Amino acid sequence: MLPTMMFVIDTAGLVLRLFLLLPIYRIKVNFLDFVRYAKMMNITRQLRPSLAKALMPTAMRAMSADSKLVELTMNEKTGIATVTMNRPPVNSLNLELLQGLLKAFEGLEDDRKCRGMILTSSSPTVFSAGLDIMEMYKPKPDRVKEFWTTLQDVWLALYGSSFPTVAAINGHSPAGGCLLSLCCEYRIMCPNYSIGLNETKLGIVAPKWFMSSMLGAIPYREAELALTSGRMFSTDEALKIGLIDEVASDKADAIAKSEKFLSQFAKIHPIARKLTKLNLRHSALEWMQENKELDLNIFISFVGQPIVQKSLEKYLEGLKAKQAK
Ligand SMILES: CCCCCCCCCCCC/C=C/CC(=O)SCCNC(=O)CCNC(=O)[C@H](O)C(C)(C)COP(=O)(O)OP(=O)(O)OC[C@H]1O[C@@H](n2cnc3c(N)ncnc32)[C@H](O)[C@@H]1OP(=O)(O)O
Numbered sequence: 001m002l003p004t005m006m007f008v009i010d011t012a013g014l015v016l017r018l019f020l021l022l023p024i025y026r027i028k029v030n031f032l033d034f035v036r037y038a039k040m041m042n043i044t045r046q047l048r049p050s051l052a053k054a055l056m057p058t059a060m061r062a063m064s065a066d067s068k069l070v071e072l073t074m075n076e077k078t079g080i081a082t083v084t085m086n087r088p089p090v091n092s093l094n095l096e097l098l099q100g101l102l103k104a105f106e107g108l109e110d111d112r113k114c115r116g117m118i119l120t121s122s123s124p125t126v127f128s129a130g131l132d133i134m135e136m137y138k139p140k141p142d143r144v145k146e147f148w149t150t151l152q153d154v155w156l157a158l159y160g161s162s163f164p165t166v167a168a169i170n171g172h173s174p175a176g177g178c179l180l181s182l183c184c185e186y187r188i189m190c191p192n193y194s195i196g197l198n199e200t201k202l203g204i205v206a207p208k209w210f211m212s213s214m215l216g217a218i219p220y221r222e223a224e225l226a227l228t229s230g231r232m233f234s235t236d237e238a239l240k241i242g243l244i245d246e247v248a249s250d251k252a253d254a255i256a257k258s259e260k261f262l263s264q265f266a267k268i269h270p271i272a273r274k275l276t277k278l279n280l281r282h283s284a285l286e287w288m289q290e291n292k293e294l295d296l297n298i299f300i301s302f303v304g305q306p307i308v309q310k311s312l313e314k315y316l317e318g319l320k321a322k323q324a325k
Contacts, residue, residue, distance in 0.1 A: 070100030071122070072107070079115030080262055081108050082255070086122040090129035093176050095143060097132075098150040101180075105157040115270075116262035117161070118255060119184060120168040127167070127193075130175030133202075133319075136303045137312045148299045151176075152292050155209060158183040160285045162274045164265050168254035169244065174198050174232060175206075182213040185277065186261050187244040188254045194232040195243060201230035203311025205302070207295060212284045218242045 071084040083104045085091040093101075108114045121127045135147045158165065158180065167181035169189040178195050181187050189195065197214055199206040206227060214223045218241050225231070226241075238244040248254035265273055278285075288295070302308060 069097045070104050072104045074111075074113070076113075078259065078263070079113050080259055081111075081114055081117045083108075083117060083119050084122050085120070085128055088123065090126045090172075091121050091123055091177070092129040092132035092134075093151070093180075094132035094135055095147045095150060098147070098154050102150060102154050102157055105154065105161060108163060109157065109161060114163050116164045116166070116265065118166050118168050118258040118262070119158075119180060120251065120255065121170055123171055125193075126171040126177075127169045127173040127195075128177030128180060129172070130177045130179075133312055133316055136204075137309065137316060139303060144303065145296065145300065148296050149292070152288060152295065155179070155183060155213075156285065156288055159213065159281060160278065162278065164262055164273070164277075166258040166261050168248070168251065168258045169193070169195065170251040170254055175202075179210050179213055181244075182217055186246075186258070187217075188246045188248050188257045188261070189235050189238060189244045190248055190250055190254055191235050193235055195235070195238050196230070196232040197227055198230040198232050200228060202315045204308060207299070209284065209288055209295070212287075214243075216281075216284075 069085070069087045071086055072081060073084075074081045083101070085097065085101070087094070087097045091097065105117075108117055131151070135144060139147075164186075165184040166186045166188060167184040169181055169187060171190070172193045173181055173189075173195040175196075175198055178197050181195070197206050197210055199210070211223065211227055214227065218226070222241055226233070233241060233243055235244070235247055239247055246257055248257050303312075
């Protein structure tokens with residue numbers, strides 16, 4: 001009896017050890033094994049819908065994303081790409097800007113030379129004003145569906161990117177702007193701006209995946225307080241709470257610091273880094289992949305509510321009134 005039990009325990013232990021070692025072993029074997037492993041973990045490209053074809057052939061490339069709303073450059077020497085949002089005056093995320101971002105992120109995913117990406121803005125004072133409220137206010141049915149689906153895809157592509165990402169936050173970053181930065185692994189912000197998920201202040205509710213993105217950066221208690229009150233943090237407050245990782249004196253400094261952050265990965269095995277990131281983010285990514293339609297339906301019915309439309313209208317009026325002063 002005892003020998004049989006010992007045999008069973010030993011065998012179970014061996015199987016367990018092999019299982020635990022499997023990822024490491026596979027990483028060492030070859031790239032195809034990595035792909036198989038990643039597929040097994042459901043973290044491969046199937047998480048990213050319709051990957052775009054590789055971008056243009058390289059040079060210190062200004063890589064076009066087919067629109068001027070997103071500029072994409074690649075430093076051939078370092079393999080670091082810079083994606084710059086360029087929709088004046090405030091980079092509010094409308095359908096076209098989101099499409100431009102998606103195309104850029106998916107293109108980089110397919111670019112074997114890409115070693116990292118910096119997300120920033122061409123505006124001198126705003127990183128992104130978040131979702132374009134005009135996409136949600138009195139929305140057209142087909143467009144608003146495409147708008148939300150594209151936002152989901154942008155989130156999947158950025159949060160689930162296999163390359164390392166930094167947000168160089170060179171201006172205000174409310175709501176959807178904050179969300180984009182939270183998808184990145186590292187956030188560097190210029191002084192005297194504001195950042196946060198302020199949805200409740202607009203009378204709307206940040207979806208689950210907005211919240212889980214914030215929970216990846218700051219502790220639950222802090223997130224609960226911030227989310228329920230729609231709190232915006234100053235650069236210094238954001239640093240203190242961990243919402244950002246570093247402060248830069250200006251945009252050039254933010255880019256230099258971003259490059260420094262990304263350069264550390266030259267010493268890390270790229271596949272080990274990728275798998276670690278994607279394993280850490282796996283459950284949030286999987287949730288989104290499995291619940292895209294449900295999330296879309298909730299959004300559509302939510303923004304269709306008269307009370308939500310009223311809130312958006314009042315908020316827009318407030319923005320315009322501020323402008324008029
Ligand atoms: C049971 C319930 C379950 C529910 C489940 C959830 C269901 C889903 C719910 C839906 C969730 C939707 C999520 C939305 C997230 C968002 O991102 S909403 C957008 C939030 N954004 C903001 O609050 C930012 C507003 N803007 C500002 O605070 C300022 O503009 C700024 C600090 C960014 C910059 O200030 P400044 O430089 O002084 O510029 P302004 O003069 O304010 O603005 C210039 C110009 O731009 C217009 N504008 C600004 N922001 C937006 C925007 N987000 N969208 C559209 N337009 C914007 C502003 O009105 C000015 O326009 P005019 O020049 O007056 O025309």
